Amino acid sequence: xxxxxxxxxxxxxxxxxxxxxxxxxxxxxxxxxxxxxxxxxxxxxxxxxxxxxxxxxxxxxxxxxxxxxxxxxxxxxxxxxxxxxxxxxxxxxxxxxxxxxxxxxxxxxxxxxxxxxxxxxxxxxxxxxxxxxxxxxxxxxxxxxxxxxxxxxxxxxxxxxxxxxxxxxxxxxxxxxxxxxxxxxxxxxxxxxxxxxxxxxxxxxxxxxxxxxxxxxxxxxxxxxxxxxxxxxxxxxxxxxxxxxxxxxxxxxxxxxxxxxxxxxxxxxxxxxxxxxxxxxxxxxxxxxxxxxxxxxxxxxxxxxxxxxxxxxxxxxxxxxxxxxxxxxxxxxxxxxxxx
Amino acid sequence: xxxxxxxxxxxxxxxxxxxxxxxxxxxxxxxxxxxxxxxxxxxxxxxxxxxxxxxxxxxxxxxxxxxxxxxxxxxxxxxxxxxxxxxxxxxxxxxxxxxxxxxxxxxxxxxxxxxxxxxxxxxxxxxxxxxxxxxxxxxxxxxxxxxxxxxxxxxxxxxxxxxxxxxxxxxxxxxxxxxxxxxxxxxxxxxxxxxxxxxxxxxxxxxxxxxxxxxxxxxxxxxxxxxxxxxxxxxxxxxxxxxxxxxxxxxxxxxxxxxxxxxxxxxxxxxxxxxxxxxxxxxxxxxxxxxxxxxxxxxxxxxxxxxxxxxxxxxxxxxxxxxxxxxxxxxxxxxx
Numbered sequence: 001x002x003x004x005x006x007x008x009x010x011x012x013x014x015x016x017x018x019x020x021x022x023x024x025x026x027x028x029x030x031x032x033x034x035x036x037x038x039x040x041x042x043x044x045x046x047x048x049x050x051x052x053x054x055x056x057x058x059x060x061x062x063x064x065x066x067x068x069x070x071x072x073x074x075x076x077x078x079x080x081x082x083x084x085x086x087x088x089x090x091x092x093x094x095x096x097x098x099x100x101x102x103x104x105x106x107x108x109x110x111x112x113x114x115x116x117x118x119x120x121x122x123x124x125x126x127x128x129x130x131x132x133x134x135x136x137x138x139x140x141x142x143x144x145x146x147x148x149x150x151x152x153x154x155x156x157x158x159x160x161x162x163x164x165x166x167x168x169x170x171x172x173x174x175x176x177x178x179x180x181x182x183x184x185x186x187x188x189x190x191x192x193x194x195x196x197x198x199x200x201x202x203x204x205x206x207x208x209x210x211x212x213x214x215x216x217x218x219x220x221x222x223x224x225x226x227x228x229x230x231x232x233x234x235x236x237x238x239x240x241x242x243x244x245x246x247x248x249x250x251x252x253x254x255x256x257x258x259x260x261x262x263x264x265x266x267x268x269x270x271x272x273x274x275x276x277x278x279x280x281x282x283x284x285x286x287x288x289x290x291x292x293x294x295x296x297x298x299x300x301x302x303x304x305x306x307x308x309x310x311x312x313x314x315x316x317x318x319x320x321x322x323x324x325x326x327x328x329x330x331x332x333x334x335x336x337x338x339x340x
Numbered sequence: 341x342x343x344x345x346x347x348x349x350x351x352x353x354x355x356x357x358x359x360x361x362x363x364x365x366x367x368x369x370x371x372x373x374x375x376x377x378x379x380x381x382x383x384x385x386x387x388x389x390x391x392x393x394x395x396x397x398x399x400x401x402x403x404x405x406x407x408x409x410x411x412x413x414x415x416x417x418x419x420x421x422x423x424x425x426x427x428x429x430x431x432x433x434x435x436x437x438x439x440x441x442x443x444x445x446x447x448x449x450x451x452x453x454x455x456x457x458x459x460x461x462x463x464x465x466x467x468x469x470x471x472x473x474x475x476x477x478x479x480x481x482x483x484x485x486x487x488x489x490x491x492x493x494x495x496x497x498x499x500x501x502x503x504x505x506x507x508x509x510x511x512x513x514x515x516x517x518x519x520x521x522x523x524x525x526x527x528x529x530x531x532x533x534x535x536x537x538x539x540x541x542x543x544x545x546x547x548x549x550x551x552x553x554x555x556x557x558x559x560x561x562x563x564x565x566x567x568x569x570x571x572x573x574x575x576x577x578x579x580x581x582x583x584x585x586x587x588x589x590x591x592x593x594x595x596x597x598x599x600x601x602x603x604x605x606x607x608x609x610x611x612x613x614x615x616x617x618x619x620x621x622x623x624x625x626x627x628x629x630x631x632x633x634x635x636x637x638x639x640x641x642x643x644x645x646x647x648x649x650x651x652x653x654x655x656x657x658x659x660x661x662x663x664x665x666x667x668x669x670x671x672x673x674x675x676x
Binding site: 048054055161162163164191192193194195196197199200203218219220221222224225248258259260261263264265266267268269270271274276277278280281 | 377389390459478490504505506507525534535536537538539542543561562564565567569587588591592601602604605606607608609610611615616617618619620622623
């Protein structure tokens with residue numbers, strides 16, 4: 001299914017999540033960790049939005065907020081034109097049906113005491129009234145959908161390999177025919193050959209059922225492979241968001257450029273002397289007035305220390321938050337889009 | 341490469357077999373007839389997926405096999421002498437001074453109760469017990485500077501939990517370097533790190549290798565890390581080396597169907613494909629390996645012969661070995 005540009009499925013606006021922490025030895029003074037600090041984006045029906053960021057960038061917290069596993073400090077998440085944090089219990093249950101999640105570690109997210117059949121039918125038992133026969137039938141359908149078979153029905157998670165377990169998580173996620181699946185590092189723990197199987201499976205399911213994905217990962221190649229659009233997060237904020245090919249050929253934010261440069265080459269002939277970005281992300285506790293990337297940025301000037309750049313649409317569908325964007329397009333020889 | 345004085349390699353592993361046995365069960369061969377050499381100043385990458393035996397190979401070299409594991413055949417020569425015949429004590433003296441190791445998860449390798457400086461000092465004292473406390477501390481801070489830790493004096497006084505993952509891995513490398521080893525074994529040292537941190541650590545290891553001529557065995561599952569850092573590559577599958585070549589040769593002319601499969605399955609930034617080509621199926625259970633070629637059930641090029649014939653590792657051309665009866669070069673490969 002081709003994504004419809006008008007058909008916005010999920011809209012996140014000004015989303016913030018601040019976690020309070022007690023300062024040592026000073027019980028009165030409270031500090032906050034700004035895990036997510038003003039994030040806005042949208043996902044269209046049937047498309048894949050990749051969210052890339054390093055540890056602590058807030059990408060998993062965004063996922064938990066969308067899943068309603070956390071309450072936001074500020075901002076809203078609108079799913080199918082309804083604010084998900086402002087609805088009745090009954091409406092909420094409906095929304096939960098429509099948004100599902102796949103986690104990084106399938107072993108930790110599957111109940112070890114449930115069989116494959118029980119696992120994939122659990123969402124159906126909670127949300128739908130189905131006869132035992134229908135449940136059995138659906139369980140088999142779901143397993144076959146993800147490349148497993150009849151003989152897997154009564155097995156327990158420990159009897160599956162890592163890749164098969166992730167297939168099982170996916171079968172559970174599609175059981176209620178959701179509109180959106182949030183994949184949080186869903187392939188990061190898998191071996192290369194298995195990772196490719198799961199990526200292809202996700203693409204296939206999207207094609208067949210028009211499911212939209214939010215694909216959260218730190219590995220750029222996998223994100224590039226699966227996403228239509230990509231958002232780059234840094235220190236709780238989105239610093240750049242663009243169509244996949246634009247982002248890889250013409251990154252504007254210096255952090256995006258640094259991330260792309262840091263990806264090891266796919267062939268030893270492309271080894272290059274890289275200008276590595278120094279240092280590490282800032283503490284999320286210390287209040288910053290300026291740009292979060294300022295301490296590591298090669299383009300930073302005085303103004304960047306005091307004046308935080310806003311995420312603005314500088315070119316059509318290409319948003320970035322930077323006062324001094326990267327000028328030269330990225331090395332086109334090595335990194336070409338699919339149309340080049 | 342700085343191998344001009346002598347032709348003895350730094351490390352030479354010959355026909356290594358490592359088995360694991362649990363009570364009452366048949367023992368499992370995890371490393372099966374593995375042979376390779378590492379020369380001074382050379383970076384040899386061992387690439388493979390989970391269960392390929394790459395980590396057990398390195399633990400066999402270091403003498404760090406967990407209980408139940410034992411080397412049942414083969415030899416490991418370090419600078420010409422067989423280290424498998426050494427006593428436990430002699431073996432311990434090799435570790436740190438001659439060869440040292442860094443691991444994937446630096447947090448579980450560091451002592452959470454000790455300050456960074458004490459942990460580095462511990463490694464220094466083992467190698468130079470005669471030094472004064474003052475000198476040892478100075479050395480510790482020098483090592484932290486060597487691994488490019490900013491504000492080394494302050495970091496030396498911190499505890500592991502106060503450092504980021506990248507910093508912890510730098511501390512691990514500093515500890516590994518304390519004895520000035522000639523061989524460094526790095527077991528997935530960047531797998532748990534972020535992309536920009538990974539690039540920094542890879543650059544650091546490359547730099548140490550160039551500056552000090554340290555031989556490096558770099559274990560990873562990630563072919564692009566191999567492309568970035570290795571001089572030579574060993575590809576392992578189900579306990580065996582299935583292909584070994586220089587890094588350029590391997591990426592330009594891969595010969596084993598498994599190597600080719602890995603390359604096709606790996607998403608890259610410069611690939612233009614819409615669909616990845618995964619390797620079908622799963623890696624074999626080591627307790628129940630197929631007869632014939634271990635890769636046979638997943639191989640798109642397999643023939644009748646592969647079902648029974650156990651392929652030998654053979655040299656196709658100088659420096660390029662492959663364990664396959666139908667390597668690409670011989671041009672008989674046809675996808676099923």
